[in-house]
Amino acid sequence: MSPVTKADNTPSASFLAIDGLTKTYNKVTVVDRFALEVEEGEFVSLLGPSGCGKTTTLQMLGGFVDPSAGSIRLEGRDLIAAPPSKRGLGMVFQSYALFPHMTAAQNIAYGLEVRKVPRAERDERVRQALDLVGLGAYGDRYPRRMSGGQQQRVALARALVIRPRVLLLDEPLSNLDANLREEMQIELRRIQQTTGTTTILVTHDQTEAMALSDRIVLMRAGRIEQIGGPEAVYARPANSFVARFLGKTNLFPGTVGADGRSISIGSHVFAAPAAATPGATIVAVRPEKLGFGEGGIRGVVRNRVFQGTQWLVELDTEHGPAIVQRQNLGAVPPAIGEATGLVFEPDAVHLMAPEADK
Amino acid sequence: MSGRNGFWALLFHTVFVIFVLAPIVVVCVVAFTPEGYLSLPVNGPSLRWFEALLNNRDFVSSFQASLLLGTISATLAALIAVPTAIAIVRHEFPGRTALLSLCMSPLMVPSIVLGVAFLRFLSQIGLGGTMVGLVISHVIIITPFVLRTIMNSLGSLDSALDNAAASLGSDGMTTFRRITLPLIAPGILSGWVLAFINSFDEVTMTIFIASPGLTTLPVRLMLYIEDSIDPLVAAVSTVLIVLAVLAMVILDRLFGLDRMLIGTNDADKDK
CATH class of the missing domain: 3.40.50.300 (P-loop containing nucleotide triphosphate hydrolases)
Structure with a gap:
């Protein structure tokens, strides 16, 4: 050659x-x-x-x-x-x-x-x-x-x-x-x-x-x-298109604090997984990394589907629709119409620049 | 689906088949008459008129002329139609539809108009009444038949086949010889048969172009009945019918008639 x-x-x-x-x-x-x-x-x-x-x-x-x-x-x-x-x-x-x-x-x-x-x-x-x-x-x-x-x-x-x-x-x-x-x-x-x-x-x-x-x-x-x-x-999808194309994902509009160390989605504030650029951001969380609990993002269950190995729960939150996947380990997720909080580990999130869509 | 036809459907089909076949059967029977006029052989069959046919130089030479003309014309038409069909089906180029319309146009023009036009044109270029002149005119009117069946065959091929062959290292000529040609062969063959039949059968145009020395069989038959109707005509018809049936049987045995006439190319023959 x-x-x-x-x-x-x-x-x-x-x-x-x-x-x-x-x-x-x-x-x-x-x-x-x-x-x-x-x-x-x-x-x-x-x-x-x-x-x-x-x-x-x-x-x-x-x-x-x-x-x-x-x-x-x-x-x-x-x-x-x-x-x-x-x-x-x-x-x-x-x-x-x-x-x-x-x-x-x-x-x-x-x-x-x-x-x-x-x-x-x-x-x-x-x-x-x-x-x-x-x-x-x-x-x-x-x-x-x-x-x-x-x-x-x-x-x-x-x-x-x-x-x-x-x-x-x-x-x-x-x-x-x-x-x-x-x-x-x-x-x-x-x-x-x-x-x-x-x-x-x-x-x-x-x-x-x-x-x-x-x-x-x-x-x-x-x-x-x-x-x-x-x-x-x-x-770590580069943008919301990639995130959405590779399976289901939740995208929440968020803001990175001036020090670059905290992120807020509405009133929910949590520590940034790594130093981030201050300003508007999109917080992506995969459905399997969301859980139900106290605090976090507030939402109401719109639909709940049992799929054998897992539960699929759709919610309306104050920051748009969300989807949660819970492995079926015995716990039953909130019923339709129930209000709940969506919680996640800080390092489960991935930050993306807001879509520069035309 | 129930495979049963109702009474009226069966009756209709029976009557229809009788209606189509009766004249042919009658002609065949009449050919065996021993009499000197068209009649049923009530006094026993005779081969008299077949013998007369074999001894009739004009009919024998016209029959040979028709066979030769049909064979050459259908073959030339197929040779022209293969590259034309490939160009039209496989490639985009300016004037593509115009080329297709041009090739198909002989089907639209009345044969009698073509006859007059060819008569004038061929004598102008010195080919009037020659075999070459007949071949040229027949090739033009029968090419649409071959072109159509080959285009059907090509159209039903997966266009990725050529790319697949190319990706395996096959150059264009090899791909044509080993992939395309075998797959469109049924289309070429059925087109050839259709073209041959059309050439063999053609009267309207040929009657203008043929000369006393070189006449095709159907034209000879036409001219013959103008002055005399005797059982010789029936004998000629019978010979043609028998040849046609034989050809059909052979083609059906070899390739399957349905497949040929419909022009699909499921290469079902496991050789």
């Missing part, structure tokens, strides 16, 4: 380096200066609502959409100049895109055939790939005779058998039913860890992104909102 030295770009040390990647259609910018560095073996998810540009970004990586600007470098090699067939990336499509006139084994062998891999090696690698995805006995089946989950596995085996430098997954689990999806998530993670293939997943499902990824890239309207590990992004 010879390092590429173009005058305008310093070769990056990271495995996959994306910089300033932009796509504009008829003056509408769908991806705006996307920048990301991915380490070898990493599993990164692009997460966001539909229309956030995540799929376009993936297609630019795959070579199916030409970027308007920016660079993609894989091990220092410029990818944008290469056609999709020369990028050496594996891709799993949302529709799986299995070749319907070929058996599972023939589908998997296709990438090896066009690479002119000798017959014996090809057969062996196809067999290994089928075993890897747990379809050893299904090589002779045609895709239409397979279930969605099996087709999904064939698509994955087909993408992996060419030993791609990077595996691109475009919402691969979205066509599966809920149970199967969970099963495939675990399976996908296992396979990715077995092969050690650097993987980029596009999804709109935050639990999927959190379950699978080493890092999550949260996108909205073509821009990156936040990049970080699943736990970090969940615990």
Whole structure:
């Protein structure tokens, strides 16, 4: 791998380096200066609502959409100049895109055939790939005779058998039913860890992104909102969009005191978890970190749902609606219509700058 | 769903089928008459008129001309239609709908108008009454049929298939040969058959272009009944009907007729 030295770009040390990647259609910018560095073996998810540009970004990586600007470098090699067939990336499509006139084994062998891999090696690698995805006995089946989950596995085996430098997954689990999806998530993670293939997943499902990824890239309207590990992004969202997108959350308007050491939400004052900038703030508290008790934020229970392992309680508070999740340890939460206080540990809160929404 | 038809529905279907089939059956029976005029073979069947047909140079040469013309025209039409269909279905370009309308327009123009126009045009460029002239005119009027079935086939393909092949390292030509072509083959084949039938069957336009030395079978038949109606006509019809039925049976055995005529491309044949 010879390092590429173009005058305008310093070769990056990271495995996959994306910089300033932009796509504009008829003056509408769908991806705006996307920048990301991915380490070898990493599993990164692009997460966001539909229309956030995540799929376009993936297609630019795959070579199916030409970027308007920016660079993609894989091990220092410029990818944008290469056609999709020369990028050496594996891709799993949302529709799986299995070749319907070929058996599972023939589908998997296709990438090896066009690479002119000798017959014996090809057969062996196809067999290994089928075993890897747990379809050893299904090589002779045609895709239409397979279930969605099996087709999904064939698509994955087909993408992996060419030993791609990077595996691109475009919402691969979205066509599966809920149970199967969970099963495939675990399976996908296992396979990715077995092969050690650097993987980029596009999804709109935050639990999927959190379950699978080493890092999550949260996108909205073509821009990156936040990049970080699943736990970090969940615990410390950069703004209210991220907080809301990654599961349920409570957002209360608050004020940081002049000394930066205390926070008040209305009349409820508590110590800041860390030194904060004085002024208006948004206090985010996850529903599972709120409890019922004396003091705190005053509210009235609007709705109460029992979900077996937990209770889900919706309240109207003086600072807007709130939601509380309590693990079912025997205690019954306040009934509908009952007034209560919402309490939380000071270090359960996360402060965010007030939304600069237009 | 109950699979039973009511009495009136059954009656209607029976009458309808009789109505459609009766003339064909009558023609076939008449062909076996030993008499010199159109009549039912009440005094036992005879192959007299089939023998007469085989000895009729004009009919035999017209039959050959029609077969050759249909085969060449349908093949050329398919060769033109494949890239055209791919361009129209898979790509966005200026004039895309105009191209489609242009390719489909021969269906809208009355054949008689085309006939007059081709007569003039072909003789102007010195191709009047030649096989080349006939092929050109037939290709133009039968291409819409092939184009339509191929476009249907292409349209029902997942467009991600090409991208999937590309991501696996397949260049455009390989992808076409190994993925696209096998998947649209049923559409090409059914289009070819439709095109061949339309070429073989075409009279209105061809009657203007054909010359005494080079005439297609239906035109020859037309001209023949102008001066004489004898059982030879019935014999020709019978031969055509038998060939058509044979072709249908073979195609059905090979590919499944429903699938071909509907033009879907579930590649169900596990080879």
